[in-house]
Structures are given as structure tokens and as C-alpha cells.
Amino acid sequence: MARQAKHEELRQALLAEMAGAEPHSPLPTEREISTRHGVSRNTVRQALDALEASGTVYRVQGAGTFVAPAVVSKSLSLTSFSEDMRERNLEPASRLLAAGTVRAGRQVAEQLGIAPEAEVVRVSRLRLADGSPMCLENVHLPADRVPGLADEDLSGSLYALLSERYRLEIRSAEQVVRAVDLDDTEAALLGVPLGSSGLRVRRVGLDRRDTPVEATTTLYRADRYDIRFTVRRGQS
Amino acid sequence: MARQAKHEELRQALLAEMAGAEPHSPLPTEREISTRHGVSRNTVRQALDALEASGTVYRVQGAGTFVAPAVVSKSLSLTSFSEDMRERNLEPASRLLAAGTVRAGRQVAEQLGIAPEAEVVRVSRLRLADGSPMCLENVHLPADRVPGLADEDLSGSLYALLSERYRLEIRSAEQVVRAVDLDDTEAALLGVPLGSSGLRVRRVGLDRRDTPVEATTTLYRADRYDIRFTVRRGQS
């Protein structure tokens, strides 16, 4: 048992204890949690650090730790389309538009840090939520890292496939979000009036070593999709 | 001196040392940094934690800590328009469109957690970058927390004013981003063709105790503005 770290167990325990608690009600002091759960104060702090980072609690030096008021949006985490939709209580699905090997081209090459003439696998899909179009997705992967990908079943989660079949795990991603006017083809595929606007997300997925392994452009319907996240002070 | 924590000093020291280092080149081991800087490994880890969170380095258990490849976008931090523009090397400016006290109304009341009949100060500004329009900004603040705000100089950074004059510090914010079609008035103010699309950011600013103190809707020109950020795995 206990395949996970102690501070992670404690985090979940505290989360459970806090369920239904009033906003701004105080948690036990760090030292009390420490003795009550039989762990060191350092471990308690690690758990509280995580809870604070996720916006579940806030801390005031000299005063205590308190449960944060209900938040609309959690902090942004890296999710696949499938995960994202399930979180919104929508059933994800896919329609494959195209899949094959092409040359990278200037933009994709720059994003992936490879030569423009290098080959990449391109997967183009229309993604559906509860049966109706949600976004157009265009994924580019270095061809040498995913041999035979175009012949796999591309109707489900690509992230899951990359992880299981190619041991390619995307650990972080850089995203650029922009509002754009859809062209006629895009509008038709998404089932929105001509001239509608859309939300374009350009993502570069990075592996454990911060090396680019995926360049994706996703075009969301403006009327069905938004991006929610929490930002905090305290960086440089 | 040293009004700041030791791990923060160390973080900056490491940042300086890494300046100009090759991507993927290894940092000294944690233990070596520890002895060389005369601090405990605990402190080293705190500094490295921060550097990892900001995407400056990545760590591989059993291998070492390495400088991350140059990133396009840093992780999203909470910035005011003025800070945001300066970071993009643009000169921020403001044109005040309206300022006064109004009733909150349903939406703002819900965002701020107050009654719909409660009074709020509303500040409406056209924000410029290098002299040309960048976005329309609509700020709402609970009237009882910022008495006399409408008579202040509202041409500069509102965040700075709130902090200095009212000791109101916004520590985190929840944002919802959406693509929208601009109406004719908005398009005219922003100086873009009728029917253009825009990027709408709804933000609720929270103070140290996660209590809402600011509700802002900002409408950015789609052709001049994008949002960049880094997301990571490893939450729940």
C-alpha cells in the first residue's frame, strides 16, 4: 500500500475533512495536524502548500490556515480534450479528417525545434462534445518519434495512445490563446454561421526534459467554449 | 540587508549563474550547491522548487537538475495592464471613458459576493499601447472599500492606486477567457472594422483572504493581443 507520498495522502485526508466546511473557517494549526495525523510538521506544510496552490485554502501568518471561499475555476492544469470535456460533463468524441506524414514547414519546425524539411505526422480531427462540434484540432508530431501512428485508432485520446504505445508522456505545455475570425471551411465544419469568431489555442507539448514533442493548433467554437483559470502573485 | 528569505536570494543567485548556460546543461548537485553557498539542502530545494515551477529548470530523479530550453512563455502570473504592456515592450496609457457609482446588478454582485442593490464604483477606460487602442476595460469595485476613488487620478495603474491609497492588494484572480464578436460601439472605440472579433477576459480579483474585491471585464483587440502561459501535469 501507500504507493504515494505521505504528504499526498495527508492532502487528500484534509480535503475530505474540509468537505462541507464553511468558507473562512479555520483548519487546525499546523502543529496540531502534525500530532493528530502522526506526521512531521514539514509533511503537513507540504500538504498545505499543495492545497494553497490549488486555491483550496489560504494562509495568514500569525493567524492560521482557512478554507477558501468556493471558487469558480481551479488552477489550470494540463488536460487532453477528452479529460477537459468529461470535466465539463460532456461526452467527448472524434471524427478523423486527415492523418498522414508531411514536411514540418516553418512554423511547426520552429515550435518543435526541428528542421523545416523534417517529416512530421499530422492528425486533423473534428472533436465533438455530446455529439455536436466543439473544435478543430490539428496535431503535429515528429515522425521519427511516433512510427506507424497514422495507422493506429485515432478516435480516442491521443495523449493516452502516445503514453501507452510510444512511452511519450507530455508533462507540460506552452499555450498561446488568441481570438480569430473563422474562415468559411472552418465555420462549416464547426457548424457555426459564416464570419463567426473562434478561440485559437496553439500548444507546444513538452516531455519530462522540456523537449518539444507535440505542436497542436485547436480552434474552438466561441459560443461553446471558454478557458478558466486562476492566477497568483508572487513570481518574478 | 537580506530583507527577503534566503531561498529567494539563492534562487536569484542561481538565476544569475545560469544566465547564458546551454539548455540541458546540468546544474551542480543539490548537495554541492548546499555546501558551496553555505545553506542547507532544504533551502536549496526550495529555491529549485521555485525555479522548476517557473519553468527555468527541470529535474530528473537520479540524474540531476538541468536548465530548461528557452521558453516562449513564462507561466502566467497576475499582472496589471500596465505591467503586462511593459513586459511586451509597449508603452501603456489610458483614456478615461466613465467613472462613477452605480448599483452592482446581478452579474457583478455574484462575482463580488455582494447584494445586487449594493453600490459599486465603476471605472471604464480605453487602454492604449504605444498610443493606439489595445482594449476596453471595465472595472467594478465595492463602493464601501474604495471611498472617493472616482475623484482620483485614474490615468495610471489602478492596481498601484488601490495598493497605495486603500491598502487593497489583489493577490490572486480567477479569469474566464472567451472569444466574442464586438458590437459596433466597441469596434469603433478599439479602432477595428465592424464585425471584428475580440478576446474577452472576465476577472475576479481576490485579496489575501480570497475575498473578491474587484470584478473586471476586459475586451482586447484580437489582432494585437494574445494570452501566453505554461501548464503542467501533476494536480488533481
Add this chain to the structure above:
DNA sequence: TTTCCATATTGGTTGGTACCTATCCGAGCG
């Protein structure tokens, strides 16, 4: 009654130690 200050309490920071686990690389075997 009100104000102010000493003090106890809380979270924040730092040092130190021990052990676990993942990774790398070279020695040795097949």
C-alpha cells in the same frame, strides 16, 4: 471605557539527518 503594549500563538524559514528510489555508467560476463 478606551487605548496600548507585552506576550502567547500561528505560520514562515532555516539547519541538519536519514533513508528511499531512479538513473547512469562501467566492470564483468556471455
Add this chain to the structure above:
DNA sequence: CGCTCGGATAGGTACCAACCAATATGGAAA
């Protein structure tokens, strides 16, 4: 020559102990 295995070394987790800094509170003083 290639592969495997194991040791050395890296980061990861956990613990203890002490002290610092912000806060809250209650009692003394005005």
C-alpha cells in the same frame, strides 16, 4: 563485441529542532 548487473550518485521523502515574523488577545494604564 554486446549485454547484463551492480555500485555510485542523483534527486525525492520524511523526520526533528530551533528560531523568526506576523497576528491576536487580554490585562494594565490612561
